[in-house]
Every structure is written in C-alpha cells, then in structure tokens.
Amino acid sequence: MDLAYSEEQLLFRQSLERYLGENYSFAHRRHVAAKLHGFDPEVWAGLAELGCFGVPLTTEHGGFDGRLVTTGLVMQALGRHLVVEPVLGSAVIAGRLIARVAHAAQRDELLTPLIAGTSRIAFAHDDLGTKASLKGGADGYRLTARKTAVLGGATADRLLVSALNAAGELRLAILDAGTSGVSLHPYQLLDGSWAADVLVQDVTIGSDRILGDGSDAGPAITATLDDGVVAACWEAVGAMQAAYEQTCAYVRERRQFDRPLAGFQVVQHKVAEMAVCCEEAGAAALLAALKLDSEGADRDRAVAAAKVRISHCGRFVAKEAVQLHGGMGVSEELPIATYFRKLLTFELMFGSSMEYRRRYVKTVIAARAHEMSAVLPAAERADITLPAA
C-alpha cells in the first residue's frame, strides 16, 4: 500500500491550480458559460498544454498517466474553479472509451488530437430507451439515433454514438459533428456547462467508423461511465472544498452584532461540520479511484459508495455555505450560488443516490460483500478459519 501522492502528482496539481488561478476568474467563467456555450478555446489550449487531457490515458495509448487518482486531481482542480469546459465528457469519458474499444489506428487518429486539444469528442449514449440502431454490413452502415444530455455536445467536433446492431449488441460509431443528417440542440445545464440533444437521421457511415474489432462495446461503456462518475465525484469534492474555504473566509470577515460571524458558536459548529463533510467526501473519492485503478476490484461497491456519500456531504456543504452567506449566498454577487448549483448538478447527474443505493444492495449486500473490508483486497486464501463461536 502507498497512501501518498507522488512528487509528480503533487507538482502537476500545483501547476494546474496556478494556471486556473491566473486564467479562470469567476467573472471569466461567467462569461464562458453565458456567452461561449461553455467553451473557451484559449483555456482549452492551456489545459492541453498542461497535459490535462492525456492524464486519463495510459502511455500505451499515447497518454501520460491513465490512473483515475491522477485524473481525480485534475477534476478536483476543475471543480474548485467551477470550470465549465467539457473535460469530463471529452477527455475522461470519450477518451477512455476510445482507449478501451478502438483498434490501434483509430486510437491514433482520435486520441492524438484529443490529447493535443485540437479535437473534442462527445459521447452520445443516453437515448431514454429509444434505442439507437446501426444497420448494414461490411461495406457500410446506416445509423439512426436520438440522444440526450450529451456532455460537451454543444461544442464537440466529433460524436461518439452508441447504437444497437442487428444482433442487439452495442457498437460505437464515430461521426463528425457537422455530418449532414446530424442535428444538435444545445442547452445549458444547471451548473452552467453545456450539453446537447443529438439527432442522427439515417446517416451512412463507413465500416472503419465503427470502433474496434466488432465485439460488444457494452462492458467497456459500463466501465467507462463508472470512471466518469468517479471523475465527477472528484470534481464535486473540489467544489465542496472551495465552497467551504470561501465560507470560512467569509464568516471570519463578515461582522454582525459587533463581532465576526465566526464568533457565534453556532456558526463555528456549522463550518466544523462542513470541514468533516469535505474530509469524508475526499475519502470516498479516493477510495473509489484507488479501487477502480486496481485489477478485479468490486466496481459497483466503489462507485455506489462514492456517489451516495459525496452527494450527501456535498448537499450539506452547499446548503450551509449558502446559509452562512445570507443574502450574498442566494444571489449572483458571489460564486457561492454557483457552487450550490454545481453540487446539485452532481447529485442529479449519472443517476440519483437512490439508484446507487439500489445498485449497492443488488451487488454488494446481496453477495454479503459489505461484511468484508472496503479497502483491503480480498484475502488471498481462505484456508485459515476461526474457531466457531
């Protein structure tokens, strides 16, 4: 076991924090969210130069790291600064999905510009049960799909579209966003970032536009969406920490009744509870990332625990941050209201806590895995038995 971040990881975090501190003020963020469909090309280039988009990918796939823990550090910093650009959708989800499914030539073609920041890919998956379809054979396919809530879909140049083939297996097709027959309805999300609904109407595509070797993409999609949830967890942790820190600063400074708000014990206890929540959420995110980075881990357990617990802690921190700011917290005068919406967005994204609780029941509790440690790997041999009680 090694519970310390490496020197490299810490340096990387530092340089990203510095970059965002200097280039991503709240006023700038507001402008990007309101006026630029959540995408500032200069920031995107800056993040690419720092290496952010290569972090989620292994060196074998042309990336720089490939671990979710390091990806988490990126996401945490983005969360702190409320970055609206679609890093999660493009670099983490689309990037890792392509790495998992595509064959080598496709990987080079798609991931090299993605890492360099010259191409943004959005994963169009959720179709609310309308079942996107891929018909045809060796010399070409016809794709029809109606997708919703495509993260980064508003500004992507390529779309990665999931669809069922005749055999009922999932395939991934890659399309230029400008292809005729593809239409986008962009809209803003609750946190200020942008998504799109995507309509693909009977578009003809070559067989080389289907990712991989023709096997079912379902398992890779499931695994990658789990990665996405964990990355979003880290982003939420970053947002919580920033909201907490800004609240601490505010209650120290804001004076009412001839003393700082921090002079009231009730206020002290509230910020103390917020601190506890931030620590706990950090632990949940770390556990999930470390588990998913290791072979053969119980992904259901790690992901469900993180989503449920961070939602809970995030909700508490968001509410108290707003409450302790008074009128300042429920208006656009300060970033606090935006942190509130960001954390609410996290709760609602990728399914609610109720769904993850059900998942935990169905997989973890049903297997009685919850009787075992969550952090220690499964014991190697079960030949040591305790005397019966």
Next chain:
Amino acid sequence: MDLILTPAQRAFRREVQTFLATHLTAEMRQGQMLTAGVYPEPDVSRPWHHALYRKGWVAPLWPVEYGGSGWTTIERFIFESECALAGAPVVYPIGVRLAAPVILAFGSEEQKRTYLPRILSGEDYWCQGFSEPGAGSDLASLQTRAVLEGDHYTINGSKIWTTHAHHANRMFALVRTANTPRKQDGISFIVIDMQSPGVEIRPIISIGGEHDINQVFFTDVRVPPSGLIGEVNAGWSYAKYLLEFERGTGLFSSRLRSGLKRIERAIDALEAADRHIRDNMDLMARLADVAIEIDVFEMLELMTLGLLEPGQRPGPTSSVLKLRASRLKQTVGELGVEILGPSALRWQDHPEDVLSVIVPDYLNSRAATIFGGASEVQLGIIAKSLAGV
C-alpha cells in the same frame, strides 16, 4: 374542542369557492403556477388584487372601518386554503401585511388617510427598505441617514436585497436619525417615494436566475416630514412589531400545500412522458414524508394562530412558524427536484410549463431560511423567549 365548521363557516367557505370559480382566471392561475420565487410579478398579482378589492377581501387583518374584511382567524384560514388550492396568485403583502399594520398602529390620521386606501386598491406598490450591506441580521446597525434640513429630511445611503423595489412606487425604510449609545434608539421609520430624484436601483440576480431583489441607493433624496411614521427615533419598536407580522401571520401551510400540488402536476407531466414516478416506491415514500410534515404543520399553524383576535400580535411563537415554514418550503422544493431527476439538469430549456419552474423555485427557496431573520436568529429567539434559556 373540534374541527367541525359551523354553519356560518361552511357558508363562508362556499362563498369563497364560488368567488374563486367566477373571478379567478386561467391566466392568473397559470401566472402563479409559473412563479419561481416568493411573490408573483405584479402583472400576475394585480388583477387578482383588484378582484379581491372589489369584493372587500384584500385585507383580512385590517379593522373593518379601514376596509378590512372583518374575518376571524378561522375564516382567514379557510380563505387562504381555498385560494391556495385553487391556485390563486399570492397577494403581494408588503403594503397590505407589512406597511399597513405599522401605519394603523403608529401613523397619524392623515397618514392613514393618505396611504391605506391606495394600499387597499392596489394603486400603490410598496417595498421594504430594512436591510443594508452592513446590516442584515444585525439590523440595528443600519447606516442610511435621514437628516432634517429645514422643511424636509435628506436621505443618503443604501438598502440591499429589496424585493420588488423595481416595481414599487413607495418604500418604507428604517433610517438613522440620531447617533445614540444604543443603536436601536436612533432609528426612524420613514416612507420614501421611489420616484424621487436621487433614488437609484441596481438589480440583483437570484440563485434561481430571477430578478426579484435589488440594491437601492439614495443620494440626497428629499422626504417631507409627513413621511415619518410615529415618533422620531422610535422606529425600532415599530420594526419589531412589523417583523412579528412578517413572520407569524402569513398562514404558510396552504401555500406549502399548493407547492406540493405543483409537484403532483409535475409528476403527471413526467408520467405522460413515460417516466414512471408513481411506481417508484423510494420517491413515493419521500412524497409521503413531505405531505405528512405539511399535514402536521397545518395544525401547528392553526393551533398557534387560531385563537388570536385579528390584529393581535402573534408573539415569539411567530418564530416557530417562520422556522418550520421556511424549512418546509425548502423540503418541498427539494422533493420536486428529486422527482424531476435528470430533467432537473436542463437549465431554462423547458417550455413554459410546470417542469420549468420546479428547479428555480427550489433554488430560490434557499433564501427562505435567510430573509425575515435567518433560522439561526429565529432559533436564538425561540431559545430566549420560549425555552427561557
């Protein structure tokens, strides 16, 4: 003791129902349904105000000789319940329920004649100028000054969070008229004409994306001495009187229930779009919890206010009602967001229907535990005056 309505109360209820059936229009109901804040816009509330005015039903709490409806609290409770359930617009209360009681109790005959009829008819639209950038919970530390210069007061300073100041033609304000050792002893209650030269209004956007609140600046604004209510430097006691009315006489329960009703409509809309909410036992259990809380709150409110004579001060139990109602408002909102689930993520991308209003309304409801005295302050009052500790 019983909950049986007397024949007269039953007849009154019929009368209210009949009135609603004939005077409440579809546009008024739609306007209220789409209101994502505390008060509807004047173009929604005014027509309803006028209808009530013609019937003599605008001001349940005023003495009959000034145009009050002469109801008992039970009748008012019946009236409010029927109006809320029918979806009638909330009557804008700043004039009727806040300014008027103070004018009635402490104003001169001439002030009553000047202000009250125009509040009753809806001709004047008032706003409340209490809070300042430096004086929120600690209201007594307010700094906006009124200096008597010859035949008028000159006002300089700023008020903040002023609801509907941009719609109002009058403001009642607390201003500093003396520097006294005890801050409370140098405050006066004054009426300001919002059209006066030197009044400037800056909009503030709320966490839910609306423009309801403002900052108001005063630069050498002139007010005649006839605008001063009651005694000079006695404004603090009038403000405390007013705040008790603000907190304790609202009859919130019926409006909470109409919030629940709005969620029911959202569920219907989702079911119609094939989202199966009513089969989801987790959500239904949450809905039951919230409905139960409102059931009990209704009795709490009736029990607390039911024996008061009209115009009688509710006392410190007003803080109990304010605390409970504000939290319940947030609970209802939160439930709505959970029920919307992923649809809640779409920001301002719904048609003008019930789904478009649930999320902004929830976000704005975070202010309910802040305005009119933050929860922490209410708890302080409850501890001191009710618990005696």
